Structure formats: C-alpha cells, structure tokens
Amino acid sequence: MENGNSTLEQLQARFGADTFTPQTTKDEVLTLWMPHDKIKEVLTFLKKEISQPFLLLYDLTAIDERTRKPENGHIPYAFTIIYHLFSFDRNSFIRLKVGYRDEFPTVPSISSLWANANWYEREVYDMFGIRFEGHPHLYRILMPRTWVGHPLRKEHPARATEMGPFALYDDKVDLEQAALQFKPEEWGLQRQSDDSDFMFLNIGPQHPGTHGVLRIVLQLDGEDIVDAIPDIGFHHRGQEKMAERQSWHTYLPYTDRVDYLGGTMNNLAYLMAVEKLAGIQVPDRVKVIRVMLCELFRIASHLVWYGTFAQDVGQLSPVFYMFTDREKIFDIVEAVTGGRMHPNWFRIGGVAQDLPKGWETLVQNFINYFPKRLKEYDGMVMKNSLFKARTKGIGIFTLDEAIEWGVTGPNLRACGFEWDFRKKQPYSGYEMFDFDVPTAANGDCYDRAVVRVAEMRQSLRIIDQCLKNMPSGPYKSDHPLTTPPIKKHTMHDIETLITHFLGVSWGPVMPVGEAMSCIEATKGANGYYITSDGNTSPYRLRIRTPSFPHMQMLPYITKGYTVADLLSILGAMDYVLADIDR
C-alpha cells in the first residue's frame, strides 16, 4: 500500500516500462496486468530478487471473464489468472493478473517457486479447466475424479436442481468407490524400500480424529510416516459459485458457514470487502459491536479447538468443561443476535439491530468468570506431562517454511513471528484497542497451543475494552447502499420510495470494481476478493481461507513422525473442513 509506487518502479526498471498495465481497484492494492511469457520471471523476481521481497503467496485464483458486461471497460479476456502476493517487510499486497483469450488456456505452473502454489493450481484446474504446465500432480482436488465439467466456468450449472434428480445406483457407488482407490504410483510413491514393504493406511473420510470429512492416505514404514497424501473436497459446498447468484445481502448467511466455528468473523471478512467496494464508512458503535462479537467467537472457536485437541491426545474430560464455557459465550451471542453458531447478524453498513438492554451484565459476567477457568485449564491441559509429551517437539516447522507454505494466524505466530493483521493492517477499528500479540518460539504443536491459549486472554481484554468504551450512536451507517436501507430516507416522494423498495427486494447494486479484504480470523488470514460488474450480485467472489494452505502443509510436517503424532499435528493445526473446501 505505502510502497505501491516504488514496487511498480522497481518492476518497470527490471522488466521495462510497458510490460505492466496498472489497474485501479477499490482496495488500493497495487494491481498489475502482465504478459503470459513473463509470469515466472516476474514472480521469481518479486519473491527472490527484489529488496523487501514478497515471500507469501497469499492466494492464486482465476476468473471466468466471458460474460462480463462489455460497457464496463473490461479487456475482453476469456480467463484471468490472479496472483496475490504479500510482503511482510513492506506490509503490503500486490495483485498480478494474466489474461487469456483461449477457452481452455494453459498457464505455466509456479509450483516449483512456491510450495503452496501446488494446491491452488489444482483448485484452479478443477474449477476452471485451466491447465498448468509443469505441475507435478494436476488432478482434481475438490470435485470427485468422476466429475464432468468445471464448476466455476460460467456454462456449468450452479444449482443441483438444474442437474436432474440425484440417484445412487449400486454400480454408481462402485464407480465412485473405484475412483477413490488410492494409487501410490500416481503420487510418485514407492510400494517398498530396500529393506521393507510400505503399508498404505487410509484414514477417513469418516474418522473421529480428522475433525470432519477429510481423508489422508499414509505411506507407512512400520509405525513411521514416510509420506502423507491428504484428499480433500468431501466438504465442498460451492460457496464461491453460490455468491454469483445471491444478492450482496443474501450472501451473508453463506459466509457464516465457511468457517463454521468462526460465526460472525466470516461476516466481517466479507463485509470488509463489500464496504470497500461500496465506499461505506461505518459508525464507531458498529465497529466496536462487530469487534466484540468477533472476539467472542474467537474465544468460542479456540475453546472448541482446545477441547478437541486435548481429546485427540487422550484427555477425555477437558472438552466437556470447554464446551460448557462455550455455551456461556453462546448465551451472550443468543441474547444479542438470536442465533448460536451462525448468527448471520452483521449487515452491509452496520449490524442487524442494536445491542439489547442488559447486554453489559452478560458480558461482564463472562469477563469475571472466564479467566479463572483458563487458569484451571492451564493446570489441566497445558501443564499436564502427558499432554506435553505428546505435543512438544512434534510437527515442527520453521518460520521460513511456514511462509513458504502460506501459513498464517496462530500457527505462524507459534514460529516466533509477531504478525497479526489486527495490528499490522487494522480494520474495523482494531487500532483503537490495546492488546498484545502472543507468540511462541519453537513452532511445534505445543507452541501452537500456547499461542491460542494466550490469544483467548487477549480477546478477553479486547472484549473488556468494548464493554467499557462502547460508543453511542447509530448501529447502521447513513449510506445509500446500507442494507436493509434506512427507513427514514423513504416516504418522501416516489423516488425515495422506489429506491427503498429496490434496495429491499433486489438488494443493493454495488459499483463496478474489485476489492479484497484480509482479516485475522480465528484460524489465520481470511479474505474475500470480490469482483463486481455493477450488478445485484458479485460477478466473482473468491474466498481465501487459512485452513487450505495449512492442510496442504500436512505431508511436509508429518514425515518421519508416527501415526499417533499425526493426530497431535492435526489437532494443533486447528482447521475446519468447511474452511478448507468451502
């Protein structure tokens, strides 16, 4: 952001002045179109040669541009590949775009440049049918192998009800099961070493230790993991395609279900992007209400992780205590929003309604109650010698490895890097709050737990500040695109009445443009990259979730450990399947 111009100058100095075509976007991220033949060179330069390099491949996705409105000044490409890079030194993003005119383009793979590009490219292939030249395993990742078509292409049907009734005949079951058959040769895995035969152990998609429908195939030498191949996509709900037919307003409940433990945190990530697009500044009260709800959900999400992690490594009782505390949070959430896990309570330009009378007492009671419990859990879990034995020195990755693989959030901070988007790129008024960013040093499973436990205390500090300094004022911003529209603006004349009616029935029309958000969600950096064609629904909506790259790293960090350690590693990673597959 700050160094946008200097980055462009450096790029132009290296590649020539007319190589890049800048584009203005609503989020003020430096956006450059680049030619096909320079993709690898430019990305290598940005990662390895430039001063203050862009070390993190934040996201890689594509857009099917074939149905764009021509009047919006859009270059008539058929497909665009979009690379989002992030530089920690510069604290800024860069967005690089490459346009293709072919129906089924082929793009050079950058999987040798960034370790985490592998899955992103597989996803683009699966969703768009775009091939990546030089990719080692370009197979479908989210859809079943037997799938015909590529769902995010505009010609692919969106609704299940458009695709004819579903029937599961016996031979179809056999066919699908055969497609799920694991073939080690496909992944370049040996069946035996010089002195032993490897065993291939299939864990999931239905297994209590995988926290959801995740499948991992392990290559085992005795009890030791030689390699692991995660198979995801069993939880793919087509959230990105869904956005293309929902209005800006009615997409909100879908965001709740992306990281389903994060509740309103997802609403916030989505709204940060939408409000940038609309140019809405929300009142202070809205900011603080949102922060309070999100931090409550951060604690709730961490509590689920805490309990299930302890259970994964053999402690059966903590989960019962922690779920009880989570219920206390849900009591507050329920009083405020009326919902529990999926409150669907934030709105474009505000929140659904004002805080109810008496919310202070509820929040205060929780603030009084919770620290004692956390202390008790320290004794019960964190200081437990068996817990330590199962988690210390397990699943270690260094800071460099973490960045190479796109790790964000508590998992990154456990490597000793104090990076929190709430501090570094404050959004929704986080700059007004006083809190620390906990870190740990070793980057093992235990340290990931240390960071999360400390984060719960910091979240509680933030909630306390929300309680003490809740600003007065409106709970919706006074902007024409606020949804639902503010009633007082209507009933003046036919024009205001119609505007209100359209805003309620069709929903708002967002101006043409694109914007991306990046927030510190419960599990890491969560962002929505939205392209608007000036319509009542997004032209394309991309959800960058933290769990996707985390899961991709699994094979790398499990090698050499035992099967029992795998469960510690999975538990410490804190992922949600809906956050991986969307």
Add this chain to the structure above:
Amino acid sequence: MKWWLSKPDDPVKATSGTSSYEETVQQSVLLTTVQDLVAWGRKNSMWPFHFGLSCCFVEMATSMTPKYDVARFGAEVIRGTPREADVMIIAGTVFIKMAPIIKRLHEQMMEPRWVISMGSCANSGGMFDIYSVVQGVDKFLPVDVYVPGCPPRPDAFMEGLMLLAESVGKERRPLSWTIGEQCVIRPEKIDVKERRQEARSKMTEFRSPDEV
C-alpha cells in the same frame, strides 16, 4: 409392558397398597413378551454412530456435553464403528463426493438401524442448492426422523432422538417366524408440527428482542 422403579431407601412407600397377593407378585414378577422387552431395551439405549459431516455435527457433539447431557436418554455411547451403532445421525451437508461413502457406512450398520437426518442440508439440501450437494439424504437412505434447523440446537436434536426412541419402542420386529406379516411393523410417523399446532397458536405474547 408396565414397569416402575422403587427407591431402595424408601421401602414403605414402594409397597403402599393392600399387600395383597396380586400386588406382591406384581412387584417381583415381570410379565411381558420377548418382543416388547427387546423393544424396550432398544428404545432406552440408542447408540449413535460417531459420524459428522459439517456444522450440525458440532451441535450434535454439544448435546453430549454437560449443559445438554444426552446421556440422560441413553445415547451418549458414541460408537466409532458402524457395526456397533444403532442410529446414524446425518449431521450436516450431504456432498455428492461423500454420498457413496455414507451409503457404504449405512450398509455396514447392523439391523436394526435407524437414521436421523439432522439439519436443513440433510433434510432437503437446505440453503445449498448447489452442484456439489445432494438435495436431501433421503434421496438414497431411508430416514426415520427429520430434525429441522440450520443447525438445529442441541435441544432440537435431542427431541429428534426422543421421537425416534418413542417410535422404536413401538416398532414390532418379529424375532422368529410369525403368522401374518413377516416384515417390521413401524408405527405411523409423527408430525410434530401438527401435534404442536394448538399450543403454538395460543402463543401470542413474545419477549422483545430488545431485551436480554
């Protein structure tokens, strides 16, 4: 089958009555058919399969924790293998990629087995009318109870479980050859909406959402 429990520390109350011969026999002898006894046993120990698909599973898991405590209804014994489970709870979205696996897991369960469809996605696809989602698990599995909600609260899930238990207790499964129909005789499905209609229509005063 009539039965009751007497409390060990309260022997007087338990034997209140005329102390007649009939009454004494009633207190110590149980007369029933094997079929009824088995149905009673099944009804009071519904062991769920440890199976979850998405968000709903978190609420299902919450029902096992102290605030809700599904153990009160004999359903806290979560089985990790389908072969030991009585009831499969389809807690979450039924994905097309997952459907063959769900079907196989269901086939691996021993008879008698039941299915609860938990949440809107499993009931009908719910809000996810999208290419990768099966529009209701009943497209390929027989469902005994549907629990609405997105996700249903743990209380709602437990009510569904109770409904199933109620119907399991009334189910007639011949243990051997019988005269007449050989199949399982299931009670009529209960429509909770209808059952509650009257009570609900009397609810006219609601708490304001502006207060806690």
